[in-house]
Amino acid sequence: MAASTSGSSWGLLRLGVSGLCHCGSPRGLLARMWHLPGPAVSERRVSAANRPGVSGTDLYCLELLRKRDYEGYLCSLLLPAGSRSSAFALRAFNVELAQVKDLVSEKAIGLMRMQFWKKTVEDIYRDNPPHQPVAIELWKAIKRHNLTKRWLLKIIDERERNLDDRAYRNIQELETYAENTQSSLLYLTLEILGIKDLHADHAASHIGKAQGIVTCLRATPYHGSRRKVFLPMDICMLHSVSQEDFIRKNQDKNVRDVIYDIASQAHLHLKHARSFHKRVPVKAFPAFLQTVALEDYLRKIQRVDFDVFHPTLQQKNTLLPLYLYIQSWRKRY
8 A cells, every 4th residue: 555655755853843953042033033013903994094195004914924824924034134025025925826716715816816916017017006915015126136027927827717617627737837936936035135057947847736735635625615626636546535534534454545645746746846855046045945745645644545635734833943944044945
């Protein structure tokens, strides 16, 4: 059984408790990560940020990210100070697009929202951003770092194509989606950091694909509760597993083998990304800190023998800020 023999194929874990014991207790950014205003920040301030012409659009992006993409929020905090607000804007833009699919009841409405963001990007590059908090912050980021419009439009286009409620036909289709969304986001993050490097781009491509695959796995219980399954059909067919098996939270060997195969692909992309480690500029490493959260999830799902519905996989890792800071301090990804 693939899942039961997975330990030898996944290699040594990189950030276990023993690894933490050999590190000091650095301060600085770590303290900031735990002492910024909590999620209960005044709704009045966030509302004010929403009004045209009122300052505080940066606060709106920060709060949107904290609530909808907490791991991305933590990673952005560890970027250099001059890049942080732009990263918040970029990730908030991604959140706005990602949540369209869940917020609309009809595809036509979703298409209208995507069209709004396409027009918004075009208007931003004409220095005429709409009075929308994320758009205003994205405009500032583009002006500050001369971000490539093509990557922004590619994210929108791929999210638009994904409005159809259907499973990925194969793992390559899922990887294409991840490349056009998550990898594009990383290419833009590298631009924010002022990095133009082929090896960094290759690492970003693989990390983005790993992110997309892990996100698909993590969302499986939620989608199943809504009687939807998006896992690659070719792998499900290979193990004679139906969509109904996931909707019923079946924990049979074949179901776990499907998850093993998909998780192994994410693990392989992380391995490929790290193979460029010595050739990627150190300045680019902060853009890749999300590998810590990806590795954390892959370790946890391995420990529960690839039971994607296991309750521990839905629990937030309270030590993630510490793990992220230590990886940043070690200058690794």
